[in-house]
Amino acid sequence: MSTDTTMDTAAPYYEDPRIRHFLDNIHSLIIDEALVRGSSRETKVVEFAHPHELHEKLNLSIGDSPESDEKLLDAVRDVIRYSVKTSHPRFFNQLYSGLDPYSLAGSWVTEALNTNMHTFEVAPAFIVLEKYMIQMLCGIIGYKDGNGLFGPGGSFLNFLAINLARYHSNPDVKWSGLFGGKRMMLYASEEAHYSITKGAVFLGFGMDSVVRVKTDKNGRMCPKDLEEKIEADKQAAAWGGGALLSAKYKHLMTGVERSDSVAWNFHKMSGVPLQCSAFLVQEKDILEKCNKVNAEYLFQPDKFYDVSYDIGDKTVQCGRKADVLKLWFMWKANGNKVLGERVDDAWRKAKYLADKLCKTDRFRLVIPEFQCTNVCFWYIPPCLQGKEETPEWWSKVGKVAPLIKEGMIKEGSMMIGYQPLSNKGYVNFFRIIIENPWCSYADLDFVMEEIDRLGKNLEF
């Protein structure tokens, strides 16, 4: 038979010296531009350009023939240039900051091994790693014989949790669905993450099935309003897990060992690249009972090894990316002690900022009592100071954050998120997340000075 063998590359492709040279050049570019320059205080956090400008500035086009390695390096250089430097010490936007070098190294290895997590057969080392880490995390939470897996983000894990709660309350739903059944309600704090609403729609409950439970002035659920609660309190928020690593602050998570499940986002607070979200359950078998649908073509029982390591049926995904190595490697590199210290350090810095904000008239904390590493505040420009705080006055305060944010983005000096507060007529406030261990006290001083510089001449 005649076969076209132009593509019949007998030589292993990664031995090609040109490929190796190119990958070495990409590595140097990443180190120099994305990491060293990208995390330097001399560099802008963002070099802003509008969408239509970026469509022109980036060399996006794809031709019929190959692009030269040189032009490709230039194209990547531009992508780095116009990307937000999320590892910059002055990047405070929601909801992560700081990139641990060991975790980054783990992610590069993961990409090169390109492993799918459905069976032990194709992912032996990664599945053993995941098992090790899940057991360790269950131990930290206080689940004696728990189980879990990593998944693509906190919202997705919240969906898994809602699905488990539904299965737990009525296993028949797995077969019959929700049709004709009695309405099931989801009870969530009125400040709860919007993934609960998205999940309610996605999983067939509908938005009308979400009951919002009132919160107190510190944003905590009111127990009185929650007497009829059933499900929502069974999940801890994906953001607070870090406190468990701190000897000093883990008491804030007391009781978490009585929960049914926990979603823990390691890409927040721990400097692990997106996404690294662990879903942990107290009841060992519920994940498989709830999610298994018997796909024999992947999970054959007639294998010669311990098939309990074929964990694909623990989730609703089929292919699943290996998110565990970057977490394990970061943790192993730094040790338990440093991670706990990082959490303590973030709290100390947040308290430093909150205390300093309290001492001036130009800043006001949204929640006066200091609570966590999430500091929320308004900037009150001189033109609004000493005035009666009428609804009109608050409406003007709400316009301040977007204007200052525009200023900081256009100058690229720093990035801080803002958002409206629903129980205050949707008045925007700044929300700064302190979690990057490489953010200094001087950076926090800079935040206040820069907001004041950008905002003091605003007129309403």
Added chain:
Amino acid sequence: MSTDTTMDTAAPYYEDPRIRHFLDNIHSLIIDEALVRGSSRETKVVEFAHPHELHEKLNLSIGDSPESDEKLLDAVRDVIRYSVKTSHPRFFNQLYSGLDPYSLAGSWVTEALNTNMHTFEVAPAFIVLEKYMIQMLCGIIGYKDGNGLFGPGGSFLNFLAINLARYHSNPDVKWSGLFGGKRMMLYASEEAHYSITKGAVFLGFGMDSVVRVKTDKNGRMCPKDLEEKIEADKQAAAWGGGALLSAKYKHLMTGVERSDSVAWNFHKMSGVPLQCSAFLVQEKDILEKCNKVNAEYLFQPDKFYDVSYDIGDKTVQCGRKADVLKLWFMWKANGNKVLGERVDDAWRKAKYLADKLCKTDRFRLVIPEFQCTNVCFWYIPPCLQGKEETPEWWSKVGKVAPLIKEGMIKEGSMMIGYQPLSNKGYVNFFRIIIENPWCSYADLDFVMEEIDRLGKNLEF
């Protein structure tokens, strides 16, 4: 105020020469061990160890204090050693193989920039890139004014598609849920991917709502059996998209432009690292209409740039990993022409193998007519040849693949998936996926020789 400034690292962390040295060493280790050695025919596809052995062989433990860089490099070396070499030319397990060096480079850049895809503000370059690629992919499919996004895997995209179909048939479900409503049915081929069943459970339809439509002997849906079909045929399978890139084979996807949505897994057939799954819809606004729940804290309307680039509400995720750069970079590097040629090359090689399998008594194709790059076959060992093909005989044939698979894994010579065929009493057959451009004709000859070597002395 007194602050502990031991962690107040004024120097940018990636400037630390020790960090740079470590990342350079990791890069060399990846190139040498995971890529060059990992894709060499001299190397085993897998160095098999049982789970309990791996728990000992891998240096898993995490201490209180930091681990030395030297020991960390050794730990990673072990992870690479015991991982399956998915970029090896003799890795044929489902459902991907071959790792494009440019795409790998793109994934490393993505990890270093650590970008979240919810708003243009935090992901300017990546959102423009995604928009460019989605428009290009919609063009290839034939959607004139389509839309889309990348998401974590084909199963998840199938869930999105089912959710859209539900919204399309009855938008009220977004608010009311499925309670009290008339049962909705999901019509899927009896050979359809198990994610349809998982999705039916997850989205609240229940497994009983999945109707399996009969297939013909080639695994295609029987139109006669499908007269009552409503939804299931609205989705193309996530695996076949590659054919659209080939001038020669794109006719096989004729009619795809009349579909409502397409899920396209670029980690299959294109050598892009996991996960890279594009979800494309014909109706421009339906993603947002269906999935939006108004999270003002992320998607503030009072921004100074074109907020239509804040695309977070197009999906049910909140944080979303940037999966686009690795695809774009691979495509830009190779050009349209090479990608089309890769597809043609895979078909040629699959036909070469199928033709060769037909010519011997020891192999038999499951589907006699050659159909695509997915070649399914049985190995009939000498002891079973020339016998009457009774149910007992078939049951023995079904035991062959697991035994040969055990042999190839233990020797690490290659990896090919097998699975049971439901309409043949669950008899296991081999399923080889040809898509790695660096797999040669000689590798396919090796596959047949190696199966024969491992299987010819089996006795039943």
